[in-house]
């Protein structure tokens with residue numbers, strides 16, 4: 001098993017972070033709603049999030065919207081963690 005595959009396996013099993021799902025056109029499929037993720041992103045940041053988390057911006061916002069201002073901070077923190085390890 002390649003190191004990257006091993007890492008993906010750990011991420012998926014331990015943290016529930018799944019590898020990106022793509023359709024036959026190479027579009028990333030949001031694993032929350034199952035739609036083409038970039039069609040449901042409204043900002044550059046949202047598009048970057050899709051590449052990292054596999055969740056479209058609409059779903060991402062839904063996951064954090066109940067938290068209000070605090071949610072935005074969490075969102076930033078999670079993004080930073082994902083981007084920089």
Ligand SMILES: [Zn+2]
Pocket residue numbers: 030031032033034035040055056057058059060
């Ligand atoms: Zn979605």
